[in-house]
Amino acid sequence: MLFQIKLKSFSLRFLVFFLTIVFCLPAFFPLYAQTAEVIAPAQTVEVSVALQTAETAVQEAPAAVQTAEIAVKEAPSAAQTSEAKIEISGQIKAEAPAAVPEAPAAPAQKPMKVSASKRSVYITPGQTFDLSAITLSAKSAEGKDEPVKIESWSADTGSVNLNVYTPPSASFAGTVTLLANYNDAGETKSFEIEMKVRTVYISERIIVLVIALILGLIIVISINSTLSGKSYFIRKIGGLNAIDEAIGRSTEMGKPVLYLTGLSDVSSIATIASISILSYVARKTAEYETSLLVPCCRSLVMNTAREVVKESYLEAGKPDAYNAENIKYITDDQFGFVSGVDGIMLREKPAANFYLGHFMAESLIYAETGNSIGAIQIAGTSEFSQIPFFVAACDYCLIGEELFAASAYLSRKPKDVGTLRGQDIAKLVIMAIVIIGVVLETVAAVNPGLSSSLGMYKSLFQTK
Incomplete structure (x- = not known):
């Protein structure tokens, strides 16, 4: 009994040992060698072997795998079962096909200009x-x-x-x-x-052309009449008559004269009119040997003023009295210019201030500063909203078109006077047309039978 138990125990141990050897033996051989059991009577068997090294082929592109030579051993006899060891006599090569370069993308075609x-x-x-x-x-x-x-x-x-x-x-x-x-x-x-x-001309606007030609003809006739020696009356303008008085007062006090042309450039009609008045003021200051200060808000205005003043001093026979440094550019900024001018007023303390040109919100600041130093002030502007401030704070003020008439009034040149007279006649014609229209409108309201006459009159001046 004891012997049988030992025999069974021995058999079990042997069986476990044998199975362990069978399953663990392949682990001790290299990966590149494998065994295959060949059971055939004297026959050569072709065996395909898959190696792990082939799995490391190029993965990004399909690989071309070359099969290596394999040596096969035959069984010794037809009745014998044996193991044939298969060895690899070559190396497996994995080659990726040559990469085909991609054709460059065609450049985007730009739209035609x-x-x-x-x-x-x-x-x-x-x-x-x-x-x-x-x-x-x-x-x-x-x-x-x-x-x-x-x-x-x-x-x-x-x-x-x-x-x-x-x-x-x-x-x-x-x-x-x-x-x-x-x-x-x-x-x-x-x-x-x-x-x-469209038509070459607008027939409804022919009346505008006719009126313009008539007014131009009136001005030309007035200029020719003045050039022939005929003189015309120009009503007195108080502010312009006071120019000589203001310059004389500055001369008596030994103080300079301050002249401002406004904020606009030389393209402004108001600035052009102011430059014309400056010519007269400069000639008078040269005669009285009084210093003239002209701060400018625009560089072109400064250059123009220098030439005009220099010419006026030359006409007065005092070219050596001209000083270009007295005509200076300050800044284009509106209130920066105001600050600079006020500083000049408080330092130099001029006895006469002239504000002639285009002025805006700074008009009252000039007038109040000039009033604080006791200067006589003459102002004039084309900006109607600033006229009330000049009227309230200055001694004399040119109202409306008196600024533009100043050049003809002061110089008395035939062309200037003739132009002024022609413009006045044109104003009278326009006023007559308006009065006639008002009268016809009133009569037509009372007597409807005259409506046709009123319509005919209106059609003469209607434009599109």
Whole structure:
């Protein structure tokens, strides 16, 4: 009994040992060698072996695998079962195919910059226009103008495939947008052409031309009359008569004269009128040998003022008394300029201040500062909103068009006086036209039978 138990125990141990050897033996052999059991009577067997090294082939692209040579051993006899060891006599090579370079992407085609031989066309109402006279062109890569084929024409009125443009009606007058359709890289695009249908002149405005010609003729006749020696009366303007008095007072006190041309540049009519008055003031200060200070808000005004003052001193026979440093540029900034001028007033303490030109919100600041130093002040501006401040704070003020009449009033030159007289006659004509219209309107309201006469009178002066 004990013997049987030991025998079974021994058998179990042997069986466990044998199985352990069978399962663990392959672990001690290299990975590149494997065994295959061949059971065949004297036969050569072809065996395919998959190696782990082949799994490390290039993964990013399909690999071309070359099969190595394999040596196969035959069984010794037909009745014998044996193991054949298969060895690899070569190396497995994995080669990735040569990468095919990708073709570079074609550069994006830039849209053509198209220009037209005529961007705007003018025709009279009822006239037709041949659209073949308009051509399109575009710049090539070499910078040359190449023609662009116009596929079709269309208009913003909805018409298509136009060859000749005709206005909608014989009386049509206005602007129509025509579209020249062309092909750009397979895409249909349009180029706009303005077709302006209008008359050579607007008949409703002929009266404006007639009145302008009449007024111009009056001015020319007045100038010729003045040049022939005829003198005309110009009413007295208090502020202009006080110029000599103000300059004489400065001379007596031994103080300078301050002159401001305003904020605007030389393109302003008010500044031009002020420069004309400056010429007269400079000539008087040269005669009285009084210093003249002219701060400027614009550089061009400064250069103009220097030339005018220099010429005036030369006419007065005192060229050596001219000092360009007294005519200086301060700043273009409105209130920065005000601060600079007020500083000059408080330092130099001029006895006479002239504010003639275009002034804005700073007008009262000048007037109050000049009043604080006891200067006599003469002002004039074309800005009607600032006239009340000058009237309240200055000794003399030029109101409205008196500023523009000052040059003729002071110089008495025939051309200036003739122009002034012609303008006054033109004002009288306009006033007469307005009065006649008011009278006819009143009479027509009382007597409706005269409405036709009123309508005829109105039609003479109606414009569009």
